[in-house]
Amino acid sequence: MATSYLNSNADGPRTLVDKVYVQLRAAIMDGDIEPGAKISEPELAKNFGVSRSSLREAIAKLESSNLVERQANVGARVVTLSNESLLEIYQVRESLEGLAARLAAENMTDAEIEHLHSLLNLQSKCGKSISRAEYKSVDFDFHYCIVLGSHNERLIRMLSRDLFELVHFYRKKFSGSGPRPDQALIEHTEIVAAIARRDGEMAEVMMRHHIRAAREHAKKSFTSEHHTIPGSLDK
Amino acid sequence: MATSYLNSNADGPRTLVDKVYVQLRAAIMDGDIEPGAKISEPELAKNFGVSRSSLREAIAKLESSNLVERQANVGARVVTLSNESLLEIYQVRESLEGLAARLAAENMTDAEIEHLHSLLNLQSKCGKSISRAEYKSVDFDFHYCIVLGSHNERLIRMLSRDLFELVHFYRKKFSGSGPRPDQALIEHTEIVAAIARRDGEMAEVMMRHHIRAAREHAKKSFTSEHHTIPGSLDK
């Protein structure tokens, strides 16, 4: 019931390339492959036990998910995570998820709103007796639920395909700059209330505020953090 | 000097796949391949004179540009353009380009603002003595210039890679619901003024208004248009 969104493929990867894609993505997100590290096609193909063609196609998918960058005749590298690009992502999220919240208030079905309430309950109940990873999962499901509630396919695809995987990536990497569980719960509650009363304007305002607060929180933890990023020194 | 944005590759395609990608994209946008049409790998590979592998990689890129959709073991089809999805795109653009305008007001260099002015001049001078295609090109350069002026790499990539090609596609297809040149020029002028005086809030408001107006214009022309889309009848 948790786990949520990473399985956009209905029932398991249907093709070899998909399997490799999922595994490679996990390897990147878990840090088994360092950010900025080169991706060697022959080596990885052997590791996964597939041909280079399949691996190349998987890499292409990773590239379209913004997790790796390719250069012609040179190769692919895992993206490097800079503080600046994280702040950029927050800016885009503020705009896009604000839109999602407004549309969700207008378009969500009653059943969807009910589900949103249950997610909120879950979040408030487990309180602090929960690991950081679990908290992040709950928090993520909440945001994702609202995005789905927008009923705007284009918006859903842009957020889930192009942004959320990067967000996950960052969260795994910067496990510092921890969440603000208490404040976040309050803000989530306000957002749900606005959606439930079909107040799109307010839902958008609250969501934007919520994300901007998270951005400022991250920003602050950067400046106090000596300006260095773990893993940013290797060429 | 126009032509503008479609050449994100610095100096021509460096690889075969890129060449095929560019040609295929052009073929789709020019309507040489109908929306919703199936893409046969063996046939197209022969037409382009390349192997299926290269063609497949090009198709994967098209898919990440949202111009084709693939299904495992079935094949790829050119996306179908529905009125609803066009309206969805307008919604996302309103949010994202609004953000771009605000950031542009904050971050554009004086030289960039100067360039923006020159684009505006160009648009106002040629007036009506200009073909529709040329007008669209000028209009597009204007929007793209502001997006670049945001100096937010993530935003730039999302707009240009994931949205603008679709926008072009729609414009080529629905050449009806023509532009509103006079009104658009007024709105563009206001946006530039706001940016030039570094008024981010106002720039965002104006840009959102501008795009919402275009959306309403398109919506209106749909309802008056008998509810049919050209080329939507073939399975």
Place this chain on the structure above:
DNA sequence: TGCGACGGTATTGTCGACAATCTGCCCAAA
């Protein structure tokens, strides 16, 4: 000693062939 050309090695780009899956048609049974 430092700089630039050269060559070997490894990696990426491209290709054609084989295997797995789907599509459409035909035929048989109810």
Place this chain on the structure above:
DNA sequence: TTTGGGCAGATTGTCGACAATACCGTCGCA
């Protein structure tokens, strides 16, 4: 006549090999 299964053709998925390019250490020369 209709429905279901199965066969044949075509299309997609996967693979390994060859060609082109980039990387790196060496050598020669100023």
